[in-house]
């Protein structure tokens with residue numbers, strides 16, 4: 024269980040927009056062509072989530088179990 | 090890690106593409122369409138900076154018939170304990186309504202009541218200068234304007250050095266963090282718009298990026314300016330805000346202006362619509378009357394709905410999820426407030442690059458706007474107004490100043506020097522402390538020694554530790570990727586800000602601004618000796634810092 028991360032559902036089309044737009048350069052594309060949080064330096068600004076064209080990404084909070 | 094090199098030139102280079110930088114570019118292109126304008130932005134222009142989507146209000150607007158410039162100046166002076174230069178703040182106030190109108194004409198939504206009046210809110214003990222702005226697409230509107238203006242935007246490009254020759258700025262060096270490319274950019278004029286020192290003190294959660302201010306701004310602007318000989322002021326103004334505990338997202342103004350109350354541990358009301366000073370709240374927390382809670386159970390369903398709409402749609406939409414995960418409801422539960430980490434900021438506080446009413450710094454051709462500059466409590470309005478002012482001044486400067494004669498090879502030498510420095514940092518692959526651990530250490534020192542209550546012993550001790558951490562940085566900090574290179578550079582910026590802040594706090598031998606600068610060894614405010622600015626400038630190197638005093642400029646324009 025990850026307490027601080029993003030959750031990406033299967034609908035992800037691997038466009039990479041979220042990675043490009045994260046102002047803190049936290050995200051990277053994985054080998055599975057889905058983004059993951061490579062650097063947990065997130066401000067939970069939500070830019071990745073609102074930019075996702077298929078609304079498949081969710082941002083969570085540090086120290087808050089989900 | 091391999092770095093490549095590139096060169097370019099532009100008439101105006103803007104560093105930072107937040108609201109101030111974007112506005113400056115749009116204005117410069119409007120005034121002089123043939124001028125080449127380039128923005129270097131560390132993140133991505135579309136979402137980077139303090140504003141990700143929009144903001145709920147423009148905090149400083151003098152609406153004709155409602156308030157006046159002199160009223161604003163008087164209240165501002167009171168809030169800043171008189172340490173305000175009048176001219177820049179006057180320009181801010183005078184141009185504030187025009188900025189609102191310009192934004193409105195671009196499609197930014199400012200709600201109005203049935204009579205056609207803007208939504209005005211009082212966000213402090215006095216004065217109604219805050220205008221509601223219900224616009225989640227503020228950033229997108231700016232980005233569109235920017236595209237139309239044909240500004241060149243280099244995203245993911247972090248400026249690492251300003252180049253100055255004989256007190257005139259001649260260019261800057263940027264690092265493309267995606268490509269690993271160092272770019273020498275010759276420029277006739279530069280506008281510094283890269284924000285505050287958001288990652289300064291350590292948040293109470295210990296989570297490094299859980300800050301109030303945008304954590305992409307590690308004090309880059311203050312540090313770049315400082316290293317190139319620019320005067321920085323107000324670094325003793327170590328500001329904390331009462332925000333949501335563990336989240337550090339603002340909501341206080343939004344809820345207080347809509348009828349919420351803040352209660353202390355005895356259930357007594359300590360803040361409401363008529364008494365909303367955030368600084369006084371912090372003082373009360375420091376007195377030990379906390380924890381403090383926001384109470385909204387008495388509000389109508391409609392009010393709660395309105396609050397949720399503003400909080401969850403315009404500013405930080407993530408907030409909704411936070412409350413859901415916490416299983417908390419505004420109409421039922423108390424929300425705990427807590428002072429945020431300390432920050433240094435020219436938007437919320439009064440720290441930053443010294444500018445005059447033309448956004449000029451002490452280096453010719455270098456202008457500053459927004460949170461990086463010290464125009465006290467200018468907020469978002471300041472970013473827009475001084476974005477405009479800086480652009481106007483930069484355009485004028487390149488028209489009138491003529492070309493600077495730079496000795497042959499000077500730029501090349503500077504570029505070589507910076508390239509060597511950066512490559513040196515990339516060679517630290519075998520060091521053993523990662524940037525997160527290192528930053529935690531630095532910011533813990535800031536919390537323990539450099540914040541109120543301050544005294545000479547603790548400040549000196551803190552300063553010593555900061556200098557030590559600077560010396561140890563090359564020996565211990567591990568750098569294995571471009572991302573970590575960027576973090577290594579940011580750590581230096583944080584250390585610079587800590588050093589400047591310690592020196593300024595040591596210098597100001599009095600207490601001022603309540604809990605912001607409280608010296609236990611000089612507990613009183615001493616207007617006779619200390620009603621002046623403390624400016625900091627680099628000397629030969631970091632160990633040779635010049636401190637100068639500047640009297641408060643009262644009236645008229647410089």
Ligand SMILES: Cc1cc2nc3c(=O)[nH]c(=O)nc-3n(C[C@H](O)[C@H](O)[C@H](O)COP(=O)(O)OP(=O)(O)OC[C@H]3O[C@@H](n4cnc5c(N)ncnc54)[C@H](O)[C@@H]3O)c2cc1C
Nearest residue numbers: 105107108109131138139148248283284436459460468469
């Ligand atoms: C959470 C929050 C809520 C706020 N709410 C309000 C409000 O309701 N009303 C109001 O009036 N004001 C509000 N403010 C204040 C207001 O948002 C800021 O004063 C304003 O946005 C500052 O704009 P700026 O362009 O100066 O800085 P920023 O928007 O922070 O932009 C700085 C930019 O510089 C970039 N940068 C940093 N370092 C470098 C570098 N080395 N090289 C290249 N680029 C770099 C950053 O990535 C960033 O994009 C709020 C601020 C915050 C943080």
Ligand code: SF4
Nearest residue numbers: 045065066068069071
């Ligand atoms: S919430 Fe913001 S900072 Fe966090 S990963 Fe998404 S875009 Fe990046």
Ligand code: SF4
Nearest residue numbers: 035036038039041075
């Ligand atoms: S923006 Fe959405 S669809 Fe595109 S890569 Fe990111 S998560 Fe996948």
